[in-house]
Amino acid sequence: xxxxxxxxxxxxxxxxxxxxxxxxxxxxxxxxxxxxxxxxxxxxxxxxxxxxxxxxxxxxxxxxxxxxxxxxxxxxxxxxxxxxxxxxxxxxxxxxxxxxxxxxxxxxxxxxxxxxxxxxxxxxxxxxxxxxxxxxxxxxxxxxxxxxxxxxxxxxxxxxxxxxxxxxxxxxxxxxxxxxxxxxxxxx
Numbered sequence: 001x002x003x004x005x006x007x008x009x010x011x012x013x014x015x016x017x018x019x020x021x022x023x024x025x026x027x028x029x030x031x032x033x034x035x036x037x038x039x040x041x042x043x044x045x046x047x048x049x050x051x052x053x054x055x056x057x058x059x060x061x062x063x064x065x066x067x068x069x070x071x072x073x074x075x076x077x078x079x080x081x082x083x084x085x086x087x088x089x090x091x092x093x094x095x096x097x098x099x100x101x102x103x104x105x106x107x108x109x110x111x112x113x114x115x116x117x118x119x120x121x122x123x124x125x126x127x128x129x130x131x132x133x134x135x136x137x138x139x140x141x142x143x144x145x146x147x148x149x150x151x152x153x154x155x156x157x158x159x160x161x162x163x164x165x166x167x168x169x170x171x172x173x174x175x176x177x178x179x180x181x182x183x184x185x186x187x188x
Contacts (some may be wrong), residue, residue: 005107015152043098046070047084047087048084048086048087048089048090048178049066049089051070051087051090051094052090052180054066055067055094056094057090057093057097057174057175057178057180058094058097058098058170059094059095059097059098059172060098061098061100062093063094063098064098064100064103065084067091067094067095067098068095068103068106070087070091071088071091071092071095071106072106072111074088074110075088075109075110075113076088078113078114078117079113081114083113083116087122088117088121089120089121089174089177090112090174090178092107092110092121092125093125093170093171093174093178095107095125095128096124096125096127096128096167096170096171097128097167097171098128099128099129099130099167100128100129101128101129101133101134101137102137102184103128104126104127104128104129104137104138104149105138105141105143105146105149106143107121107125107126108126108145108148108149109145111123111125111126112145112148112149122170123152123153123156123161124161124162124165124167124170125163125170126149126153127153127165127167129176130167131153131157131162131165134153135150135153135154138150138153147159156184
C-alpha cells in the first residue's frame with residue numbers, strides 16, 4: 001500500500017478525532033506515552049462552538065469520556081498559556097451538566113491551573129452532582145488536591161456564592177453565555 005501525504009492541519013484533524021474516538025469507545029486514555037503523544041501532536045481539540053455542536057449543553061453521559069479528553073488536552077496546552085479559555089469553560093459546563101461527582105477534581109484542576117482560570121471558571125462547575133455530594137466526595141478522596149478544592153468550595157459557600165444556586169441554573173446561565181438561548185429565564 002502506498003503512503004498518503006497528509007498536511008499538518010490534516011494530521012491534527014486525524015489525531016484529534018482518533019483521540020476523541022478512542023475516548024468515546026473505551027473511556028479516558030491511560031496516562032503514559034499514547035496519551036502524551038496524542039495530546040502533544042495537535043493544538044486545540046476543537047472550538048467551543050464545535051464542542052457545543054458535538055456534545056450539546058446540557059450534554060449526555062455517553063459524551064463524558066470525550067469531553068474529559070478534550071478538557072485534559074486544553075489543560076496540557078494551558079501549561080504554555082495556549083489554552084482556549086472559552087473552550088475550557090464550555091467543557092466544564094458540559095461536565096457540570098452531566099452531574100458526575102468525580103468530574104469535580106478534573107474541573108478543580110482546570111480552575112487551579114493558573115490565575116486566569118482560577119478567576120474565570122466558576123466554583124459552581126465543581127458541583128454538577130450537587131453541593132453536598134461534591135463536599136462528601138472531596139472529603140472522602142483524601143488527596144491534597146481534594147482538600148484544597150473542598151476548602152475553597154466551603155469558603156465560597158460561606159461567602160454566598162451558592163445562594164439560590166442549582167446545577168440547572170448554571171446550565172441555563174451558560175446556555176445564555178454561549179448564545180444558545182437569547183435571554184436568561186426569569187428568576188424564580
